Amino acid sequence: MTSHPRSQFVEARTHAARERTDQQQRAVRTVAGQARDHTEFTAMLSMLGLEQCMSSPTPLGRRLAVYVDHVAAAVGVPTEATGYEVSDTATAYLGLDRRLPSRPDHDLMLLWDERLGWYVAVETTPAEGPAVVAYLDGDTVPTPDAVARFVTDLASDRSATRIRPVSPPTDRAELATRMGAVCPVPA
Structure with missing residues (x-):
């Protein structure tokens, strides 16, 4: 398959989206390890803009x-x-x-x-x-x-x-x- 600019763009965007998801998951795990309780965990995720990462186990x-x-x-x-x-x-x-x-x-x-x-x-x-x-x-x-x-x-x-x-x-x-x-x- 020939590599066209459109497919290169899609591949780069997909890679960036996966990287962003991986970083968000690492951040959620870090917050989970530092929070004292669920309320603090939820508040910390909200401060980081990561509350959507825990909204559903299978989004x-x-x-x-x-x-x-x-x-x-x-x-x-x-x-x-x-x-x-x-x-x-x-x-x-x-x-x-x-x-x-x-x-x-x-x-x-x-x-x-x-x-x-x-x-x-x-x-x-x-x-x-x-x-x-x-x-x-x-x-x-x-x-x-x-x-x-x-x-x-x-x-x-x-x-x-x-x-x-x-x-x-x-x-x-x-x-x-x-x-x-x-x-x-x-x-």
């Missing part, structure tokens, strides 16, 4: 990370070609090593969005938005095997949905629960 970010890892394994994408982010919108990126005959100079990417589900797009320049090729119909959190079949079917020129209606916002706790049901979080 959407952790569920999404596991889900993306499972999908990447099913599709055959190495971990270093993946990325995910939970901000105002939860999203994921998987760089595919496939190309379309109609655009042989452009890599394909498999994208996920909490409202759109999975879709395949052609990588373009960073100034352009991705050119969507097809959407995976159905649930926004399908099984990894269903996503792999979608990618295989698309590469084989089997039918693909070109238009997908935007779903209403999903409750993030429900989204995390659905991801946990499809791909359990390791202990």
Whole structure:
């Protein structure tokens, strides 16, 4: 797979997000070791802006990370070609090593969005938005095997949905629960 500026940016952003999460977890462990009781522990986390780190033992970010890892394994994408982010919108990126005959100079990417589900797009320049090729119909959190079949079917020129209606916002706790049901979080 060719390294494009967009994929380099996604990789760097993913690495930075993982580093930030690791630092936050170390800070929470340090605070836990220094606090005299739960009240002090909570107050110290609040002062450091880390209260969100203890809000749920399995937040959407952790569920999404596991889900993306499972999908990447099913599709055959190495971990270093993946990325995910939970901000105002939860999203994921998987760089595919496939190309379309109609655009042989452009890599394909498999994208996920909490409202759109999975879709395949052609990588373009960073100034352009991705050119969507097809959407995976159905649930926004399908099984990894269903996503792999979608990618295989698309590469084989089997039918693909070109238009997908935007779903209403999903409750993030429900989204995390659905991801946990499809791909359990390791202990």
